[in-house]
Amino acid sequence: MMGRFLWWGLLAAVFVVASFAQLDRSSRFAPHLARFVPPAFSGFAAEQRTRQAIAAQQGERAIAEAEALVTARPLPAENLELLAIAAALSERNEQSIAAIEAASTRGWRAPIIQQAVAQAAIEQGNHDIAAQRISALLSIGEMREAALVLAGQLVATPDGQVALARRFAAPGHWQDNALRSLAGTVPPDKYSTTLVLAAKQGATLDCRIVERVIQNYVLENEDSAAARLREICPA
Known part of the structure; x- marks a missing residue:
């Protein structure tokens, strides 16, 4: 009986992870879905939320989202670009310059x-x-x-x-x-x-x-x- 519960629990966990991963991928082309993706599963969703925060001139929110984005997907230069913009929006010039320098080496x-x-x-x-x-x-x-x-x-x-x-x-x-x-x-x-x-x-x-x-x-x-x-x- 315990083994069955563990099995169903594992299946439920896999379903949740797969669902949020799919939702995250969908948010790349449907930005309105980004707000439904939990931070732990955010990749593309974090990018959309960062862009939304920058467009709304919400500096601190943009920084938080951009840092989460770079943590989740550190390689693309575009993500560091968003971090540089968010940092500049919040007048964090040193962080912005550092992000620009890092991004310039990646593409x-x-x-x-x-x-x-x-x-x-x-x-x-x-x-x-x-x-x-x-x-x-x-x-x-x-x-x-x-x-x-x-x-x-x-x-x-x-x-x-x-x-x-x-x-x-x-x-x-x-x-x-x-x-x-x-x-x-x-x-x-x-x-x-x-x-x-x-x-x-x-x-x-x-x-x-x-x-x-x-x-x-x-x-x-x-x-x-x-x-x-x-x-x-x-x-």
Whole structure:
């Protein structure tokens, strides 16, 4: 008899665990379910509750949920990103910076982390790191406006121009779109100088795009910049 009770008790426990685990997975696509998942079973649910707390500007709740999330699922950079945002919301700057630094070592696809690292690198004069993170943002296509602003800050100095030129010369598929976008953001002299440096390092630049930029520069009386670009793409 006792063995039977233990057996049924074990089955009941397995059922409860499986039910909450399934509910947790479901909350990933149905955020309203997150509040029904107990903390001990929260993985995806903790992520949803963290996002909800951040959206509601509830700093302490966001911190608690984010810390529980990172405890349950410590590897994804996105979870550390949420912890960094929650900590910043509560003005826990040291914790926020530590989370950003940890997240930056775990992947390239967390755009807020990439933006934060790029901005810090520019301020510290780490031009190559800034160029890597900016090109990553442009590559994944997220936070494009922020990436373009950062690119403008980077190429404000000769060392920054060299660093970004190296990224243009590296393998990738983001460069063509960046040629168009940067032309409308970066000052003509900085833009043209950066592209000339990129070409000297072996970058293959789409002259159809460059030609349109040259035409715009001529109309805007940016003759020096247009002449530099003619070095890359002669008429």
